[in-house]
Amino acid sequence: MRWLRGWRTVLTIGACALGVGLLVRAVLCKMQPSVRVQTEMVPMRDGVRLATDIYLPEGEGPFPVILLRSPYDRKLAEGIARDAASRGYVMVVQNTRGRFGSEGENLPFETDGWGKLRDGEDTVEWIARQPWCNGSIGTWGGSALGITQYLLAGTGTRKLACQHITVGAPSLYEGVVYWGGVFRKAMIEDWLRISAFSPKALTRWVAHPIYDAYWRERDVSTRYRYANAPAIHIGGWFDIFAQGTIDAFVGMQTRGGLGARGKQKLVMGPWTHGVFQEKAGELTFPNAKNPPLTAHDMWRWFDHYLKGVDNGVDREPAVTYYVMGDVTDPQAPGNEWRTADRWPPVPATPTPFYLYPDRTLSTQKPREGGTLSYTYDPKDPVPTVGGPRLTLPAGPMDQRQIESRPDVLVFTSEPLQEPMEVTGRVKVILWASSDAPDTDFVAKLCDVYPDGRSINICEGILRARFRDGFTREKLMQPGTVYRFEIDLWSTSIVFNRGHRIRVHITSSNFPAFDPNPNTGEPFRAGERTRPAHNTIYMDAKRPSHILLPVMRR
Numbered sequence: 228m229r230w231l232r233g234w235r236t237v238l239t240i241g242a243c244a245l246g247v248g249l250l251v252r253a254v255l256c257k258m259q260p261s262v263r264v265q266t267e268m269v270p271m272r273d274g275v276r277l278a279t280d281i282y283l284p285e286g287e288g289p290f291p292v293i294l295l296r297s298p299y300d301r302k303l304a305e306g307i308a309r310d311a312a313s314r315g316y317v318m319v320v321q322n323t324r325g326r327f328g329s330e331g332e333n334l335p336f337e338t339d340g341w342g343k344l345r346d347g348e349d350t351v352e353w354i355a356r357q358p359w360c361n362g363s364i365g366t367w368g369g370s371a372l373g374i375t376q377y378l379l380a381g382t383g384t385r386k387l388a389c390q391h392i393t394v395g396a397p398s399l400y401e402g403v404v405y406w407g408g409v410f411r412k413a414m415i416e417d418w419l420r421i422s423a424f425s426p427k428a429l430t431r432w433v434a435h436p437i438y439d440a441y442w443r444e445r446d447v448s449t450r451y452r453y454a455n456a457p458a459i460h461i462g463g464w465f466d467i468f469a470q471g472t473i474d475a476f477v478g479m480q481t482r483g484g485l486g487a488r489g490k491q492k493l494v495m496g497p498w499t500h501g502v503f504q505e506k507a508g509e510l511t512f513p514n515a516k517n518p519p520l521t522a523h524d525m526w527r528w529f530d531h532y533l534k535g536v537d538n539g540v541d542r543e544p545a546v547t548y549y550v551m552g553d554v555t556d557p558q559a560p561g562n563e564w565r566t567a568d569r570w571p572p573v574p575a576t577p578t579p580f581y582l583y584p585d586r587t588l589s590t591q592k593p594r595e596g597g598t599l600s601y602t603y604d605p606k607d608p609v610p611t612v613g614g615p616r617l618t619l620p621a622g623p624m625d626q627r628q629i630e631s632r633p634d635v636l637v638f639t640s641e642p643l644q645e646p647m648e649v650t651g652r653v654k655v656i657l658w659a660s661s662d663a664p665d666t667d668f669v670a671k672l673c674d675v676y677p678d679g680r681s682i683n684i685c686e687g688i689l690r691a692r693f694r695d696g697f698t699r700e701k702l703m704q705p706g707t708v709y710r711f712e713i714d715l716w717s718t719s720i721v722f723n724r725g726h727r728i729r730v731h732i733t734s735s736n737f738p739a740f741d742p743n744p745n746t747g748e749p750f751r752a753g754e755r756t757r758p759a760h761n762t763i764y765m766d767a768k769r770p771s772h773i774l775l776p777v778m779r780r
Contacts, residue, residue: 261285262312268330269321271338271349278328279321279350281359282308289361291388291533292317292354295368296347296375298326298335298422314526316533317359321350323375325425333425335371336399340378341453342444347379351386363533367525369393369461370500373468374403376458377475378445383453385486389532390458391525394500396471397478400442401697403468404432407714408693409667410741410750413611414467417618436750438697451478455486457532457541461523463498464551464685465507465622467615470652470716477570480545490541493570494523495548495719499621508613508622510554510682513562518547520566546570550650551684553723555676560646561721571651571717575776579656580640580728582763582771588640588728596766601634601733603666605742605756608735609635614671614686615716616739626673626681626731634735636763639675640728647722651776653685653715657732658769660709663759664702664747665692667740670713671731672773674722681729687715688740692747702747708764715773730773734761 263283268276280301284290293316295304301320311318324346325333338344354360365388366376373395380390396402404415410433419429435441443449458479462472473493480491497512498504505515520543521527530536544566552561565572580588584597609632613624630637655670671686692700694711703709722728735742744756765771 262309269350269353271344271346273344275324275331277321277324277330277346277350279319280308282312282318282320283359284312284315284317288317288359290315290317290359291363291365291529292319292360293529293533294319294321294350294354294364294366295372296321296323296339296350296366296379297368297372298323298424299371300327316529319350319354332427333423334428334431335419335422335424336374336378336445339375340445341382341450345382347375348382348384351379351384355386363388365389365391365529365533367391369395369502374399377447380454380456380458380479380487381447381450383450383455383484385455387456389456389528391528392458392475393461393502394463394466394468394472395460395475396468397447397475398442398471399445400438402471405436405697406740407688408436408690408697409688409743410436411739412741413619413738414617421618433751437700448474448478451482452484454479454483457487457490459492459494459523459528461494461502463496463500463502463507464549464718465497465499465615466502467500467617469495469615470714473570473717491545492543493546493548494518497549497551499615500617508620508624510623512549512551512554514564515549518549519564520544520547523547544568546572548650548719550648551718551720553676553721553726556723559721559723561648561723571776572778574779575651576779578775578777579770579772580730580775582638582730582732582765582773584765586636586638588638588730588773592767592770593765594767596764596770598762598764599636600760600762601636602758602760603634603734603745604758605735605744608737608742609669609733611736611739613683614739619739623682623684626671626683627679630681630731632733634733636732638730638732642677642725642727643722644724646724648720648778648780649722649775650719650778652717653776654774655687655713655715655730655732655772656774657711657713657771658708658764659711659761659771660706660764661691661703661745661759661761662705663745663757664705665690665743666703666745666759666761667691667734667743668711668713668761669731669733669736670715670773672715672718673729673731674720675727675729677725684720685715685718686736687713688736689713690743708769732763734759
C-alpha cells in the first residue's frame with residue numbers, strides 16, 4: 228500500500244495531534260505476526276529516560292531505521308510502525324519528555340533542539356549504537372512531530388540520512404506561538420489544554436512576547452547551515468504552518484549544509500492542517516488529494532535514502548504545488564498541480580493594488596487620495612471566519628458575515644477582464660495612525676465570486692509596537708502616521724475572469740488572535756482596555772496597497 232493512500236485511510240496520531248481534527252495519520256495495516264516489539268527507556272545526557280517502542284523486522288538485520296518523536300501516545304503509531312517493519316525498516320517511536328511514560332518535565336519542545344539538553348540528538352546517537360541499526364537513519368512525522376524533526380535538524384547531527392516532514396514549522400515564535408507579534412490565542416491555548424501539557428508551558432510562552440534568546444534557541448531558521456540531510460516538506464495553503472513549511476524548504480535548500488543543500492523537496496496543496504484532501508473549508512478542489520509524482524510517498528522516499536534504491540525520487544522537481552482556481556467553473560484556469568525547480572516559481576511581477584478612499588482597489592497609484600477611519604473596540608472584536616486554524620473551523624469560507632461591520636474596511640476591485648494568477652508571498656503595505664499607543668492591524672485577501680461570495684485566500688496580522696521588528700517594542704505616538712508591512716504568507720491561485728479581488732483591513736481576528744487592549748501596556752499585564760480610533764492613509768506619498776506576486780501569462 229502506498230503511503231499516500233494510507234494517509235487517507237488511517238487513524239490520527241495523537242489524541243488531538245496538535246489540536247482537534249489534525250490529520251497526521253498512521254497507516255492501518257494487517258498486524259504482522261513476524262514483527263518484534265520491545266520497549267526501552269532510553270537515557271538522555273542528564274539521566275532522564277524516554278519511553279521508546281522499537282518495532283523490529285523479521286530476520287537478523289541490521290536494518291535501516293525510521294525515528295518518530297512525539298508528544299502524543301506512541302501506541303497510536305503502532306499501525307504505521309508495523310507496516311514499516313514489514314517493509315524491512317526498524318521503526319522507533321518515542322514519547323518526548325513528560326509524555327506517556329517518559330520521564331522529565333511535561334513541556335513541549337523545551338529539550339528537543341540544540342540547547343543544554345538535546346533529546347533528539349541523544350536518541351539518534353543511541354539508535355546508531357544499537358546492533359539492529361545499519362547506520363541509515365531517517366525521521367518521519369507531522370505537526371508537533373514535524374517540529375521535533377526541525378529542531379533535530381538544527382542540532383547539526385550528521386547521523387541522519389533523510390527527513391520526511393509534514394505541516395511543521397521551523398520557528399516556534401513567528402508562525403507557531405505568535406504571528407506578527409500577536410499571540411495565537413485559540414490555537415495555542417486549546418492545544419496545550421487538550422494535550423494536557425503542564426500549565427507552565429502557557430505561562431512561559433506568554434512571558435516571552437518578544438523574540439528573545441528563549442525563542443532563538445527554538446528557531447531553526449537561524450541554523451539552516453547545520454541541516455545535513457535531504458528532507459521533504461509538505462504543507463497546505465490554509466495550514467497553520469503554511470509559511471513556515473515554505474521557509475524551511477527554501478532555507479535548507481539554499482543555505483543548508485552540504486548534505487541538505489539542493490536536496491530538499493516541497494509539496495503545497497490547497498489543504499488545512501489535514502493534508503491530502505479535496506475539501507477545505509467551504510470549497511472542494513479537484514484532484515487536490517492526488518499530487519503528481521511520488522516525492523511525497525513516504526516509502527519511496529525512505530527506500531531511496533535509507534535503502535539506496537534508485538527509484539528516481541532525487542531526480543524529480545524540487546517543488547510540487549497546487550494552483551487554486553474557481554471551483555464552480557470546470558473550464559476555469561487553475562485547480563491543477565504544477566512543478567517547479569525553485570520557490571517561488573518564476574517569473575512573477577510584484578504588482579501593487581492600491582487602496583482608495585471610495586473602497587475600491589486599483590493598480591493605478593493615487594494622485595490625491597484621502598483617509599478612512601474606524602473604531603476598534605477590544606470588547607467587540609471581529610470574529611474569526613475560516614483561515615489557517617487548528618481548533619476553529621478552518622479553510623476558505625464566505626466572509627460576507629463580517630464585511631458589514633463598521634470596523635472592517637473592505638476594498639474591492641472591478642471584475643477582472645482576464646484571469647490573473649497570483650503565486651508567491653503576499654504583503655500589505657499600510658500607512659496608518661491611531662489615537663492609541665498600540666493596536667493591531669489585520670489584512671485579508673479574498674476572491675469575490677460572481678454570485679457575491681467573498682472567499683478568504685490568505686491573511687496576516689501585525690502588532691503596531693513590532694512594526695520595526697520583533698526583537699524590541701516601539702509604541703506609537705498618537706496621531707503620527709507610520710508604515711506597517713503585514714505578511715499574509717504565501718498562496719497560489721488564479722482569480723478567474725469576472726471575479727473581483729478584495730482586501731479587508733481591520734484590527735482584530737478573535738479568537739484566533741489575542742485582542743490588543745490598545746493600552747500600550749506589556750502583554751497580559753492587566754485587564755484594562757480602551758477603544759482605538761485608527762486611520763488608513765491613501766495618497767501619493769502614503770499609498771496603502773496590497774502587493775500581489777502576479778505571474779506573467
